[in-house]
Amino acid sequence: MATYSSSKPRWKTETFVLDPARKPKVAIIIPAYNEATRIGRVLRAASASKYADEVIVVADGCTDGTAAVAAKNPGVRVVDLPFNVGKAGAMSAGVKATDAAVLMFVDADLDGLSSEHLDSIIRPLLTNQCEMCIGVFRGGKFWSDAAQRVTPFYSGQRALVRKLFTGVPNIEEARMGVEIALNEHAKRVRARVLRVVLVGVSNCHKEQKMGLTKGIQARSKMFQEMIEAKKRALKRRRRDRWRDRSNTWPWT
Numbered sequence: 001m002a003t004y005s006s007s008k009p010r011w012k013t014e015t016f017v018l019d020p021a022r023k024p025k026v027a028i029i030i031p032a033y034n035e036a037t038r039i040g041r042v043l044r045a046a047s048a049s050k051y052a053d054e055v056i057v058v059a060d061g062c063t064d065g066t067a068a069v070a071a072k073n074p075g076v077r078v079v080d081l082p083f084n085v086g087k088a089g090a091m092s093a094g095v096k097a098t099d100a101a102v103l104m105f106v107d108a109d110l111d112g113l114s115s116e117h118l119d120s121i122i123r124p125l126l127t128n129q130c131e132m133c134i135g136v137f138r139g140g141k142f143w144s145d146a147a148q149r150v151t152p153f154y155s156g157q158r159a160l161v162r163k164l165f166t167g168v169p170n171i172e173e174a175r176m177g178v179e180i181a182l183n184e185h186a187k188r189v190r191a192r193v194l195r196v197v198l199v200g201v202s203n204c205h206k207e208q209k210m211g212l213t214k215g216i217q218a219r220s221k222m223f224q225e226m227i228e229a230k231k232r233a234l235k236r237r238r239r240d241r242w243r244d245r246s247n248t249w250p251w252t
């Protein structure tokens with residue numbers, strides 16, 4: 001069992017080391033909300049990954065037959081949620097459905113994605129270069145590239161050690177702020193984070209999928225959820241700082 005001293009605060013001592021002697025089980029989890037027309041190409045890339053042992057689609061209260069479309073792909077497991085729980089809740093349901101030690105998340109609506117893109121995100125974890133690897137779009141559609149130049153760490157394409165995901169308290173609440181919650185937790189536990197470039201990959205924006213008005217409404221809701229996730233992380237950081245201080249004060 002780990003021991004903690006006042007000079008070494010608890011959150012600084014956590015490490016995530018994968019056993020290099022054995023390839024850990026890798027699961028690709030695809031949270032999807034009404035992606036029946038787009039998910040096929042992502043599933044083809046995921047199924048061809050040389051590192052993935054499992055491909056899981058979490059259809060999150062979809063009304064367009066996403067679950068049925070995904071289930072037609074051989075080797076793909078579908079978790080069909082009866083009602084919408086949000087992206088983070090769906091990711092969490094995917095994680096509960098597998099015992100994989102390495103989790104990869106990928107959006108269901110990507111364009112230009114190949115299995116090599118996915119493998120390039122997973123590989124650094126298998127070689128113990130990092131505990132989380134994030135894929136960043138480049139050379140695809142203008143708006144996808146532009147968004148990721150401004151906020152490269154908010155990408156939904158990422159692989160991470162299981163413990164990093166399960167270590168985030170109440171992650172389901174983060175909804176579309178899930179990437180922020182994961183980034184903040186990685187910072188908190190000093191996990192090593194790497195970025196890889198996904199050349200020629202783009203995403204499909206809400207405005208394209210839902211139309212301008214509904215798309216803008218969904219985007220505002222997403223920003224709200226991201227802000228909430230950030231606030232929760234800052235609160236946790238403040239609590240850590242207090243705990244840290246009270247450990248080092250001479251009278252404790």
Ligand SMILES: Nc1nc2c(ncn2[C@@H]2O[C@H](COP(=O)(O)OP(=O)(O)O)[C@@H](O)[C@H]2O)c(=O)[nH]1
Binds near residue numbers: 033060086090
């Ligand atoms: N499971 C689940 N997935 C969602 C939900 N909302 C969005 N997603 C998925 O998350 C990914 C990114 O969402 P999207 O709306 O395309 O965001 P954008 O690309 O930033 O505009 C896509 O694969 C969506 O299908 C949700 O409520 N539940």
Ligand SMILES: [Mg+2]
Binds near residue numbers: 109206
């Ligand atoms: Mg999208």
